[in-house]
Amino acid sequence: MKKWNIYTPEGVQDILFESCSQKRLLESKIRKAFILNGYKEIETPTIEFYDTFGGERGLINQESMYKFCDSKGRLLVLRPDLTVPVARVAATRLKDEVLPIKCCYIGNTFSFDELGGGRQNEFTQAGCELLGINSPEADAEVVAMAIETVKSTGIEEFQIDIGQVGFFKGLMEESGLSEDEIEEVRELIDQKNLVGVEQVMDRHKVKTPLKRIILDLPKLFGSRDILQNINSEDIGKEATKAIENIKAVLEILEDRNLAQYVSLDLGMVQSLNYYTGIVFRGFTYGVGFPILSGGRYDKLVAKFGRDCEATGFSLGINMVMMALERQKKLVKQQPEGVFITYEKNARKLASDYCRQLIESNCIAELDLMQMGTGEGKKYAALRGFRKFVCIKNDGSREEVML
Amino acid sequence: MRYITFALSKGRLTDLSIKLLEGAGIDCTELKEKSRKLILTDEKNKIRFFLAKPADVPVYVEYGAADIGIVGKDTLIEEGRDLYEVLDLGFAECKMCVAGPKELEGKMDSVSITRVATKYPEVARTYFRHKRRESVEIIKLSGSVELAPLVGLSEVIVDLVETGRTLKENGLVVLDTISEISARMVVNRVSMKMENQRITKIIEDMRKQL
Numbered sequence: 001m002k003k004w005n006i007y008t009p010e011g012v013q014d015i016l017f018e019s020c021s022q023k024r025l026l027e028s029k030i031r032k033a034f035i036l037n038g039y040k041e042i043e044t045p046t047i048e049f050y051d052t053f054g055g056e057r058g059l060i061n062q063e064s065m066y067k068f069c070d071s072k073g074r075l076l077v078l079r080p081d082l083t084v085p086v087a088r089v090a091a092t093r094l095k096d097e098v099l100p101i102k103c104c105y106i107g108n109t110f111s112f113d114e115l116g117g118g119r120q121n122e123f124t125q126a127g128c129e130l131l132g133i134n135s136p137e138a139d140a141e142v143v144a145m146a147i148e149t150v151k152s153t154g155i156e157e158f159q160i161d162i163g164q165v166g167f168f169k170g171l172m173e174e175s176g177l178s179e180d181e182i183e184e185v186r187e188l189i190d191q192k193n194l195v196g197v198e199q200v201m202d203r204h205k206v207k208t209p210l211k212r213i214i215l216d217l218p219k220l221f222g223s224r225d226i227l228q229n230i231n232s233e234d235i236g237k238e239a240t241k242a243i244e245n246i247k248a249v250l251e252i253l254e255d256r257n258l259a260q261y262v263s264l265d266l267g268m269v270q271s272l273n274y275y276t277g278i279v280f281r282g283f284t285y286g287v288g289f290p291i292l293s294g295g296r297y298d299k300l301v302a303k304f305g306r307d308c309e310a311t312g313f314s315l316g317i318n319m320v321m322m323a324l325e326r327q328k329k330l331v332k333q334q335p336e337g338v339f340i341t342y343e344k345n346a347r348k349l350a351s352d353y354c355r356q357l358i359e360s361n362c363i364a365e366l367d368l369m370q371m372g373t374g375e376g377k378k379y380a381a382l383r384g385f386r387k388f389v390c391i392k393n394d395g396s397r398e399e400v401m402l
Numbered sequence: 403m404r405y406i407t408f409a410l411s412k413g414r415l416t417d418l419s420i421k422l423l424e425g426a427g428i429d430c431t432e433l434k435e436k437s438r439k440l441i442l443t444d445e446k447n448k449i450r451f452f453l454a455k456p457a458d459v460p461v462y463v464e465y466g467a468a469d470i471g472i473v474g475k476d477t478l479i480e481e482g483r484d485l486y487e488v489l490d491l492g493f494a495e496c497k498m499c500v501a502g503p504k505e506l507e508g509k510m511d512s513v514s515i516t517r518v519a520t521k522y523p524e525v526a527r528t529y530f531r532h533k534r535r536e537s538v539e540i541i542k543l544s545g546s547v548e549l550a551p552l553v554g555l556s557e558v559i560v561d562l563v564e565t566g567r568t569l570k571e572n573g574l575v576v577l578d579t580i581s582e583i584s585a586r587m588v589v590n591r592v593s594m595k596m597e598n599q600r601i602t603k604i605i606e607d608m609r610k611q612l
Binding site: 116117161192193194195196221222283284286287288289 | 404467
């Protein structure tokens with residue numbers, strides 16, 4: 001029988017020393033940005049009932065969740081996402097809380113989705129949720145927060161793409177396509193497959209101006225100019241509302257001097273059953289996947305028993321780490337701290353000195369192996385200490401900068 | 403300026419891809435020399451190329467190791483990667499089909515099939531699960547799939563059919579067409595956004611030649 005005791009399961013990793021401290025540093029920068037903007041941190045359990053995510057609500061595919069049972073035989077999951085738990089909390093523990101609620105989290109999530117390209121089965125997400133407001137101000141606020149969060153990580157070149165799911169839903173309603181056909185068109189638009197969309201639309205009689213816009217959907221991304229050729233008479237009420245919503249959000253972002261980070265993509269139609277309004281994604285160089293995603297989900301909290309509009313985003317810490325590494329922006333550890341060795345009779349002096357350094361916030365380590373000067377210096381250099389100190393029997397110190 | 407990286411499929415698509423790239427004003431001289439270098443460049447346009455096994459092209463592009471790929475639709479549906487499929491290049495046209503002995507012709511709805519041999523296990527699995535609601539045993543082969551029904555390895559096969567000659571010479575017929583296949587240009591989802599202008603121009607320059 002194969003022994004698995006020395007391996008870790010697929011898709012999970014040990015994060016050691018330097019990369020662990022880089023990750024903690026990144027998390028603390030992000031947390032600081034969240035807190036300074038008035039988002040209060042919460043922590044939800046790592047395990048939740050399966051029913052919170054799956055079952056008839058079907059928010060997350062059942063095959064992508066880690067499942068097991070509690071002592072009463074009820075089905076549990078390792079949380080695949082952090083927005084859903086926030087929605088649960090907002091509808092239950094926080095149901096009498098004054099609105100709006102601004103909360104944030106940094107935590108690990110788990111999913112069996114495909115690995116690779118920086119994707120792991122256990123991954124850390126950091127995010128903000130803004131509950132209780134449905135307005136362009138709130139939409140712009142979370143986009144702005146996403147931009148600020150990315151900036152706080154040290155990534156300078158990035159782009160946030162904004163879409164509005166109401167635009168696609170509205171066009172489809174006007175077109176009179178069946179549910180199956182809508183799903184087919186959605187998939188093709190999501191792949192920016194112009195020819196495919198054309199083939200499906202050719203099978204149907206749809207008013208020419210509306211048809212032209214549906215055919216163009218895979219191309220409707222880029223700067224604000226793409227909105228110019230869209231005529232509200234052609235697209236129906238709901239899609240027009242969506243466009244007005246986008247314009248309002250863009251205006252607010254311009255006032256906040258963030259317009260340069262933002263572009264549009266009206267063909268962003270990836271998860272329609274979850275989002276209800278503005279959706280957005282963040283991209284940067286060096287990773288082939290989005291580093292963040294978010295949007296408005298006005299119906300999610302209601303699934304837990306309270307009507308509450310909401311919007312938010314979450315950022316993949318692992319993706320950001322990879323982007324920083326590829327862009328050569330990860331902060332390399334600098335030599336720091338003091339390694340203290342001592343002669344036989346100077347043990348008390350050495351430990352007093354060590355304590356003193358630690359109390360003054362300096363990293364210090366006592367030589368536990370009596371390595372002496374030669375070996376001790378080698379070890380201290382190897383471990384990345386800045387300074388080597390040897391305490392002599394007579395109380396004098398030999399100090400060497402490394 | 404950053405390099406835009408192309409992953410091209412090794413094999414029958416290579417020469418056709420080069421022709422299209424040259425038509426779009428991209429310098430492929432280095433690519434056409436039979437050199438052993440793995441990554442070739444057009445310094446003027448800041449474009450890099452590499453050749454990969456067709457099945458690997460969607461992987462390179464999904465991960466962002468290549469920004470753009472040229473690959474057959476057969477590989478795309480088998481790999482099921484999350485990409486933008488921006489252009490049907492039209493060449494290398496053929497069909498993904500279910501084929502089998504003549505006796506089965508017209509009887510696909512009444513006979514139940516238990517074993518399917520194919521180079522495209524995902525395509526076969528999806529077809530039999532979703533379209534026919536059948537659970538079949540998929541036998542993955544690496545080549546000469548037509549052999550399988552002849553020697554009794556499987557009842558039917560799922561494979562690419564170009565002219566149908568191989569099938570005919572071995573007494574096999576097409577039982578159902580799964581999808582039309584041709585070469586496609588695919589783009590990484592992030593690259594499309596971060597290098598929008600340059601990539602859109604390449605797409606347009608290619609489209610003009612079709």
